[in-house]
Every structure is written in C-alpha cells, then in structure tokens.
Amino acid sequence: MNRPRVLMLPKWYPNRYDDQDGDFVARHVAAIAPNAEVAVLFATVARGPQRPLLTCEAELTGPVPTLRYYYRARLTGLPLLDKLLKLLLYTISMHQGYRRLHRHWGGPPQLVHVHVLLRTGLWAGWLRLTRGLPYVVTEHWTRYLPANAHRIGRLRRRLTQLVVRHAATLHTVSDNLQQALADLGIRNSRTVLLPNVVDTDLFRPAAPAERDAPGCPAGYLLHVAAFNEQAKNLSGLLRVVARLRLSRPTVRLRVAGYGPAEAQLRELAASLGLLEDGTVAFLGKLPPAQVAEEMRRAACLVLFSNYENLPCVLIEAQASGLPAVATRVGGVPELLPEDGSCGLLVPPRDEAALAVSLTTLLDNPGLVSAEVLRQRAVQQFSTAAVGRQFAEVYAQVLGR
Structure with a gap:
C-alpha cells in the first residue's frame, strides 16, 4: 500500500535562530517519516533584522521536504496593526507553501497534521473546509496546564475548542495534558495518547x-x-x-x-x-x-x-x-x-x-x-515504537 501524503504544520520547529526550538516536534516527524510521505510547512516571526517582508528557506531534497518561512516582526511600529499584518504574512506563507508542496508532490496531501495550536489549527481548519482534507491535532503546550490556563483568553479558548472538535483525532503526549484540555472544554471524541520520542541509538547506557x-x-x-x-x-x-x-x-x-x-x-x-x-x-x-x-x-x-x-x-x-x-x-x-x-x-x-x-x-x-x-x-519511546502508533492513527483516519 502506498504511504499517505501528510502535511505537517508545526507551531515550533528547529529554525535558523534556534536549532533546538520544537525539537520534540521534529522527533515526532522523524518517527512518522518511514510510515508516511511527509513534508513540513513552518512559518514564524524573524528574530533578527530582515529587509524583505517575507523570506523562505526550502529543503526539498531530503527525506522530509521542509519549507521555513520568516516574516518581519516590526512593520509599522504600531503594535495592534503589526499584529494583524503578521497574521496576514503568516497566511500568505501558508498559501505559498501549500502550493509549492502540492507541486513538489505532484498532488495534494491526504492528511494534515497540526503540531501545537492555535494558528496552525485554524489553517488546517481552512484546508478542511475548502479542500476536504482531514486533520489531526497533536498538542504539547504547557499553557493548557492549570498553572498557565488563566493566560488563555476567551476568544482563543473558543477557537481552540472549535478546531479540536472538528479534528479527525486529538493526540496528546500525556494523560495529564489530555485531562487539562478537557477541563477547559477542549475535547474530541477520538482522542489518543502517544508519548514523546527518544533516539535510542544516541541515548544509550555507558560502556x-x-x-x-x-x-x-x-x-x-x-x-x-x-x-x-x-x-x-x-x-x-x-x-x-x-x-x-x-x-x-x-x-x-x-x-x-x-x-x-x-x-x-x-x-x-x-x-x-x-x-x-x-x-x-x-x-x-x-x-x-x-x-x-x-x-x-x-x-x-x-x-x-x-x-x-x-x-x-x-x-x-x-x-x-x-x-x-x-x-x-x-x-x-x-x-x-x-x-x-x-x-x-x-x-x-x-x-x-x-x-x-x-x-x-x-x-x-x-x-x-x-x-x-x-x-x-x-x-x-523509541522512534520505531512511536512511528508505528502514528501509522495506526493515520490508517484509522484515512479508513485504510
């Protein structure tokens, strides 16, 4: 059976400013890659000076084709206006990146996998509405834990509830986080628990x-x-x-x-x-x-x-x-x-x-x-063990 094409949409991912930012997401992607034809579409604010409004770093020849978009942090100097403009630049990045990966694959993805909400999930929801693509949500964020939940505004909570409700599956890396989400009304009838990944070849006992x-x-x-x-x-x-x-x-x-x-x-x-x-x-x-x-x-x-x-x-x-x-x-x-x-x-x-x-x-x-x-x-927690479990989730979502 052909491997499914899966578009990865991470909120955090190793990038030009920090090669360890979101490395736990990258490990999940690496674990999934042997079982699916995956590509990563990532967009974030530039943390240093950047003259163009938007730049892209493309790595399309490796085992995990990756597009990284960086957009300017300050555009007008007016915080509210800059926030709206950055949202627009993020959306443009997603549009451009989706079209480019569509051409790279020679066709659309069959599934979208969101890693950490919320903006990524809103884009996945748009793809579901406009292209009929199912999406899976993986959540890691400690913001949903009781110590931080007060920082989540009412609008963000409502949008998160909506995105998660319409996902094909909600995946969390701990039972504790799953319960914390449920306590905030963020639920999905199809929920799975899969842990983080460790490279058991690199991390091993000492001789x-x-x-x-x-x-x-x-x-x-x-x-x-x-x-x-x-x-x-x-x-x-x-x-x-x-x-x-x-x-x-x-x-x-x-x-x-x-x-x-x-x-x-x-x-x-x-x-x-x-x-x-x-x-x-x-x-x-x-x-x-x-x-x-x-x-x-x-x-x-x-x-x-x-x-x-x-x-x-x-x-x-x-x-x-x-x-x-x-x-x-x-x-x-x-x-x-x-x-x-x-x-x-x-x-x-x-x-x-x-x-x-x-x-x-x-x-x-x-x-x-x-x-x-x-x-x-x-x-x-090995790459093989977690990768197999993700393959089973995908198979259920896609009816294979």
Missing part, C-alpha cells in the same frame, strides 16, 4: 570506558532544561545543592541549558559559593550528542520543576539507563511510577524532600536498574 573518561567528575547530578525559572525552578535546585555540599563536599551539579534567566541563575550560584570550587558547572547550550554523553557519565538526572508536560529529557535519561529525581507535576508521574522503578518523585518546591531523595539515590547507586530503564525506553 565502562565512557563512564571513566577523563576531564569530567564521575557520578555527578545532571540538570538539562531551558532556563525558565517560572517552570523549571533551577534556583531551588541550586539552594538544595548548596545544602547537600555541607554533608557531601564532593557533590557536583552540571547544568546544561540556555534561556532568559541564565544571568540571574549564574549570579545566584556565585552568591551561594557554588562556582568558586566547581560544585556547579554551567555547560551552556549542548547539542543532543553532548547531552547523551553527559547522561552516560551522570549518577542522576534532576528536575525540580513547578510544572511540566512530558519532559523529553526524562525519556532520554531512561534510554541512557539514568535514574531521575523529579517533581510530582504534570505528566512526570507517567514517566516515573510511584514504585520508584525509574526514579524518585518529590513534591514541587519541597527543597528538603529533594535533598533527601538525591541523597538516597547517590548513596544507593543500584537502587534503580539501568537495564529496566533502557528496556522501558526502547519499548515505549
């Missing part, structure tokens, strides 16, 4: 020679996340490490990430005396291969988040055979069961509980089986 490699302290704590204090609470983790150092002078925390709060967090670490003796090391933005290396040498991954959806970094840790300590928020308990087989859960903002759990894992390195973690990741 002895890798774990003992020079230049890096073995058995350290590892934190990998964007520097977003409202969500990730890295400041709380730094205070806990400062407390642990009093009884464990050799404790080390390596922090991989980047974001708006980086300067603030470095300043806090310095004020706690964590930088002077190397207790904490800020690694900056790391490519996936280097994150995988860090995980192969670490003793424990730690996330002290105030809220989460289904963190990819926890899945990567499991593929690497690395136990985790994380907060009992969002979809995290779906990755770290209460039985402790994959790591330990602590209440959000409970710094004393985090210190106890980290001490427990550091004192008992065999408490969590690396083999069990690895097997779980391959069976549930």
Whole structure:
C-alpha cells in the first residue's frame, strides 16, 4: 500500500535562530517519516533584522521536504496593526507553501497534521473546509496546564475548542495534558495518547570506558532544561545543592541549558559559593550528542520543576539507563511510577524532600536498574515504537 501524503504544520520547529526550538516536534516527524510521505510547512516571526517582508528557506531534497518561512516582526511600529499584518504574512506563507508542496508532490496531501495550536489549527481548519482534507491535532503546550490556563483568553479558548472538535483525532503526549484540555472544554471524541520520542541509538547506557573518561567528575547530578525559572525552578535546585555540599563536599551539579534567566541563575550560584570550587558547572547550550554523553557519565538526572508536560529529557535519561529525581507535576508521574522503578518523585518546591531523595539515590547507586530503564525506553519511546502508533492513527483516519 502506498504511504499517505501528510502535511505537517508545526507551531515550533528547529529554525535558523534556534536549532533546538520544537525539537520534540521534529522527533515526532522523524518517527512518522518511514510510515508516511511527509513534508513540513513552518512559518514564524524573524528574530533578527530582515529587509524583505517575507523570506523562505526550502529543503526539498531530503527525506522530509521542509519549507521555513520568516516574516518581519516590526512593520509599522504600531503594535495592534503589526499584529494583524503578521497574521496576514503568516497566511500568505501558508498559501505559498501549500502550493509549492502540492507541486513538489505532484498532488495534494491526504492528511494534515497540526503540531501545537492555535494558528496552525485554524489553517488546517481552512484546508478542511475548502479542500476536504482531514486533520489531526497533536498538542504539547504547557499553557493548557492549570498553572498557565488563566493566560488563555476567551476568544482563543473558543477557537481552540472549535478546531479540536472538528479534528479527525486529538493526540496528546500525556494523560495529564489530555485531562487539562478537557477541563477547559477542549475535547474530541477520538482522542489518543502517544508519548514523546527518544533516539535510542544516541541515548544509550555507558560502556565502562565512557563512564571513566577523563576531564569530567564521575557520578555527578545532571540538570538539562531551558532556563525558565517560572517552570523549571533551577534556583531551588541550586539552594538544595548548596545544602547537600555541607554533608557531601564532593557533590557536583552540571547544568546544561540556555534561556532568559541564565544571568540571574549564574549570579545566584556565585552568591551561594557554588562556582568558586566547581560544585556547579554551567555547560551552556549542548547539542543532543553532548547531552547523551553527559547522561552516560551522570549518577542522576534532576528536575525540580513547578510544572511540566512530558519532559523529553526524562525519556532520554531512561534510554541512557539514568535514574531521575523529579517533581510530582504534570505528566512526570507517567514517566516515573510511584514504585520508584525509574526514579524518585518529590513534591514541587519541597527543597528538603529533594535533598533527601538525591541523597538516597547517590548513596544507593543500584537502587534503580539501568537495564529496566533502557528496556522501558526502547519499548515505549523509541522512534520505531512511536512511528508505528502514528501509522495506526493515520490508517484509522484515512479508513485504510
């Protein structure tokens, strides 16, 4: 049977300004690609100077043909007018990109797959009305979680309800997010739960020679996340490490990430005396291969988040055979069961509980089986496993 042609419409996707923006969407696309003839149509605001109103970067020769459109952020200097003009430029990008991919394929797509609402879903709804194309919605966004739902305006909520109701299927990456959407009245009678994806070839347990490699302290704590204090609470983790150092002078925390709060967090670490003796090391933005290396040498991954959806970094840790300590928020308990087989859960903002759990894992390195973690990741989160499940969803939507 011929593979279906699927047009991907992501809100976030790796781009010229940030090659890790929306990388979890790109992983879903990569998992789907062996089972469908996919192409990506992505449009976003230019984050730097751009003289033309609209530019396009086309990559049509690879396994996933991709069009990236960038439109000017400031057009008149009047915020309301600029917002309307940017919406117009987004629409023009979608029209141009659809026609170009239609020609590239030699025909229209058979299905549209929206990744993160809302603008992408409105365009998919237009294609459904004008061309009869069914669409699937995949949602990742933590904005729908209770901690952020108050930021969703009435009009946006109504439009989101409408888009999701008319989708052929709603897909979320966690049961927690699915429930949060339902609590906002955002429902679909055909809803599926499929997790995020991990590259189980890249993220794998360490061989002895890798774990003992020079230049890096073995058995350290590892934190990998964007520097977003409202969500990730890295400041709380730094205070806990400062407390642990009093009884464990050799404790080390390596922090991989980047974001708006980086300067603030470095300043806090310095004020706690964590930088002077190397207790904490800020690694900056790391490519996936280097994150995988860090995980192969670490003793424990730690996330002290105030809220989460289904963190990819926890899945990567499991593929690497690395136990985790994380907060009992969002979809995290779906990755770290209460039985402790994959790591330990602590209440959000409970710094004393985090210190106890980290001490427990550091004192008992065999408490969590690396083999069990690895097997779980391959069976549930690998590219092949998730790709097969998406193929089944498409087959149901298309009546195959």
